[in-house]
Amino acid sequence: MTESNTTDDQHAGEHEHHGAPKGIMRWVLTTNHKDIGTLYLLFAFAMFLLGGAMAMIIRAELFQPGLQLVEPNFFNQMTTVHGLIMVFGAVMPAFTGLANWMIPMMIGAPDMALPRMNNWSFWILPFAFTMLVASLFMEGGGPNFGWTFYAPLSTTYSPDSTALFVFAVHIMGISSIMGAINVIVTIVNLRAPGMNWMKLPLFVWTWLITAFLLIAVMPVLAGVVTMVLTDKYFGTSFFDAAGGGDPVMFQHIFWFFGHPEVYIMILPSFGIVSAIIPAFARKPLFGYASMVYATASIAGLSFIVWAHHMFTTGMPLFGELFFMYCTMLIAVPTGVKVFNWVATMWRGSMTFEVPMLFALAFVVLFTIGGFSGLMLAITPVDFQYHDTYFVVAHFHYVLVTGAIFSIFAAAYYWLPKWTGHMYHEGLAQAHFWCSLISVNVLFFPMHFLGLAGMPRRIPDYALQFADVNQIVSIGGFAFGVSQFIFLAVIIKAAKGGEKSPAKTWEGAEGLEWDVPSPAPYHTFETPPEIK
């Protein structure tokens, strides 16, 4: 249906002719969406391993009751920085990396709309995370107040390094906003002729909506960290009752950012899975239009449900009921999405390459996370679940077996397009099965820990939780080790291997499959015609 035109040799030559920098400076100065996409993805993977190492420390301490490895204060720093790194360092940059690589190729654009800004929005990230990690080595230690940094723990009782934490969060926010602006401008302005809104691939749609969420809520995060900064260092009292402030107001502002934020970390996954399942079922996506509407309504609802994170803070009954009903409503569009994916598989002609395996695991496990989310929405029961391991299980099902599994699926699906080589099938299968089994050993029993009464964020626990914690820790170590298989797959595919044709997968649809593999440095310099 499309007419691609990529004459890679000619363009590569032209590029040299411009005197493009070689070696390290190519990466520092690059404005090419593919280079920047690669940088984001590599950075996200490095952060995934670093955050994972911290998780291993947490699970090692919790392997047995009693304190054996680390002090409680250091334990809190590990949980805090693990959360911050996974959210802002791993999941979000990985999605931005995928957006950079794929959005221009999917809409037939030569590059992102604002390439110089694109370079900046990536390169400020390593500084932010260096600052965050360096604070761990300061006197008094790094942030130890949870990734939600509730006041007044973070404003009054926090370590001296809090200023570093605040500046690091500011930089991450600026980076996200610049990335989001770039995505919006690219999608709105650079679509190939004929690519109207209802022809947009779902990954592009979900990212467009995500970008609007980012622009709406990142300033809220910037505001709240700034208030923490002035409360701690300049004597304001936004969150100090003695000075006329209110610590619960912190939570309202934080979660007004925080709830949309959790959707920022899942909407692009919906787009990825909606590309992969039809490809391997060899059947068009069921309900394209309702997928778009469902995504938009989830995004809309996400702004009016923030207080479901705060049922125990003492809201009026009316508030509790309002937030309970709105939260329950999210299950409807989420359900529509799941049903549509199942209907796409129904009467298809399915094969089970690794991207499909991850996508299928995503559908099942994300749905389990959705079920526990629905249970959490029921206010009177949430009083019991809140701040226990049940919540930890819930959000790891949506974030790890949801967001991260979809990122793995995307990586396997598009890796041949990026490198030109097929990945090693056996290793990739091993990565999938090891991850799938260990991740469930890791997170499933956490539901029971929470129901049995184990609070979250504690370094030591009562004896009745000992056995289950041991199982969970073993699952954790296994999951951690499994990720090195992924590293091996990537290195192998980057170095060589079976050549991939332009269209790697028989059932794959979309403009990105019209360009050769590996995708040449410049694509679509003249826009393709969409009929």
Next chain:
Amino acid sequence: MAEDMPLNLTKGVTEVSGRVYDLHMTIFYICCVIGFIVFGAMFYAIIKHRKSRGAVAANFHESTKIEILWTAIPLVILVGMAIPATSTLIAMENTDDADVTIQVTGSQWKWHYRYFEDDLEYFSVLATPRQQIDNKLEKSENYLLEVDRPLVIPINKKVRFLMTSDDVIHSWWVPEFAVKKDANPGFINEAWTNVPKPGIYRGQCAELCGKDHGFMPIVVIAKEQADYDQWMAEQKAEQAAVAEEEQRLLALQMSEQELMELGEQVYLASCAACHQPNGQGLPGMFPALRGSPMVLEDKVAHIDIVLHGKAGTAMPPFGKQLALKELAAVVTYERNAWGNDTGELIQASDIQSRRNASN
């Protein structure tokens, strides 16, 4: 059957906790049924509609009828869940007509209980010895879930709790009552329970409140009214005796050995968590006492900070929590341990005069 599982939500002992449990199981079963249908369909497709079995892909990709149906059916199910949830919530939030009111104040890292109708208040802190936490002693049966002075309440009475905090946010949680409410500094939250049978009920702080968040248990003992009354009378008698003893103490001089021994005990129980057993503190978090100018030189400031704490920092006031004798001993200990050697002894009367001075 499900309610006897150690790994499920507790059914608890109160009427409300029973309703919460039923609600939990209802939603859980509904999720199971939906999951069974959805995953069932998916696995059926995975098994039957695979290319290797010669399946040929159909080409349908839309059906407004079906899509409307699977928007509408979940909506109906949600309404079915929302009705019992709403009525349970209304019951939980109704704190009217309480028989007993108890103020619960959280601080790093202990609970303070004050009985409104009776003139009684006291602190409740973790009773598990440090050696058990450090794996030097075998762990007791209620490891980390035991306190020195549990909260005592009467059965079959509506007990209202008023939650607040002295520093950061804590959360008072007893699963068997289905009560979890945040204790916010500067504000008061309400919750209630009505326990039908005597027993010991355990819980924990459920909001990250700093370093010792994991060491802030809650123990509630529910007693028959007669036992409760007797307990209350005993507490009051004991308090009166302590007050009398304090008066007597004012005239008394304790010996250095006595002060240092008691002082060490109090220090390890109340101060060492932050200032560390060796008095060296945690740089950047908690100041060192060893070699501290205030400890070495300024006796008055030293007594005052122990009595009243320091606003805006993690240093809490101990004036109400500890007896005069204990305060005198711990200040003496801090001024003479770890090479601080000021040689000064602080007596109960010194503490009392600072207390009067600041009143």
